[in-house]
Amino acid sequence: MIDKTQIIDQLNTKSFGHTVFSFDSIDSTNTFAKQLQSNDAPHGTLIIAEEQTAGRGRLQRNWVSPFGKNLLLSIILFPDFGMEKILLLPFAGSLAIADAIENVTGLSSTCKWPNDLLINGKKVCGMLLESSLGNSAQEKIVLGIGLNVNQEEFSEDLKSKASSLQLECGAVINRVTLLRNILEELEHRYEQLSHFPSQRLLNDWRMKALLFGKKITVLESEFSFTATAIDVNEDGSLIIETEDGLKRNIFAGDVSLAYS
Numbered sequence: 276m277i278d279k280t281q282i283i284d285q286l287n288t289k290s291f292g293h294t295v296f297s298f299d300s301i302d303s304t305n306t307f308a309k310q311l312q313s314n315d316a317p318h319g320t321l322i323i324a325e326e327q328t329a330g331r332g333r334l335q336r337n338w339v340s341p342f343g344k345n346l347l348l349s350i351i352l353f354p355d356f357g358m359e360k361i362l363l364l365p366f367a368g369s370l371a372i373a374d375a376i377e378n379v380t381g382l383s384s385t386c387k388w389p390n391d392l393l394i395n396g397k398k399v400c401g402m403l404l405e406s407s408l409g410n411s412a413q414e415k416i417v418l419g420i421g422l423n424v425n426q427e428e429f430s431e432d433l434k435s436k437a438s439s440l441q442l443e444c445g446a447v448i449n450r451v452t453l454l455r456n457i458l459e460e461l462e463h464r465y466e467q468l469s470h471f472p473s474q475r476l477l478n479d480w481r482m483k484a485l486l487f488g489k490k491i492t493v494l495e496s497e498f499s500f501t502a503t504a505i506d507v508n509e510d511g512s513l514i515i516e517t518e519d520g521l522k523r524n525i526f527a528g529d530v531s532l533a534y535s
């Protein structure tokens with residue numbers, strides 16, 4: 276099991292990962308993080324688990340991860356910026372994790388709008404951004420991250436679309452080193468978002484996204500249609516052009532995307 280002191284030892288951050296709650300098994304690190312009182316869990320608090328019994332994705336989907344192999348974590352944030360930037364936190368998260376993966380394994384990954392990281396076209400990481408009001412009525416944000424690190428096998432339904440860092444680079448990865456790197460990169464991207472115009476972060480994200488100009492399938496509740504991805508807006512929505520030439524913005528909460 277990942278030990279709290281191992282994480283904090285040599286951690287080079289101002290606040291991220293300074294308070295840690297770690298579990299062998301929990302329903303969902305995001306659910307636990309949302310329930311914590313803000314005096315027990317300041318900005319940058321980390322919740323990690325070796326296993327989740329009810330790991331969640333977006334739109335009531337599941338996140339599945341075997342015991343002790345991967346990273347399942349949530350970070351609590353009390354952002355010092357408004358909703359327009361809060362919506363960009365998954366972009367900051369994707370970039371931070373892509374950088375940490377590259378630092379530790381040398382693997383390069385691509386960002387898939389809105390919250391996935393892919394390596395060789397397969398999903399290795401997903402993110403879930405949720406909000407709840409803290410005691411101080413300040414916006415409390417929980418950024419949940421599921422990263423497939425040392426998983427060697429996937430179920431039949433995930434096999435063709437999911438992978439892990441170990442499968443991609445052929446070596447067992449030290450999860451503590453990777454986690455420390457993730458915390459440092461996350462704090463760095465959080466500060467970039469906080470101190471600079473959003474475009475700076477979005478430009479970095481655009482360089483790591485393979486989406487633009489590509490045909491995509493948009494799944495919107497029961498409907499699906501094909502479109503071309505054009506760009507991301509400052510509010511994090513995706514600009515698409517439908518087959519009849521109409522431009523539309525789509526929002527992460529409403530849809531899923533598949534490459535056509």
Ligand code: BT5
Nearest residue numbers: 303305330331332333336338339348401402419420421437
């Ligand atoms: C996500 O949702 O990708 C967000 C996943 C966030 C998980 C973390 S783990 C720590 C924290 N606590 C939680 O309870 N959640 C967060 P979405 O875009 O909806 O993708 C979900 C879909 O990804 C599922 O329907 C599966 O098809 C697929 N999937 C499930 N487990 C996977 C895995 N380990 N690797 C790759 N794909 C997976």
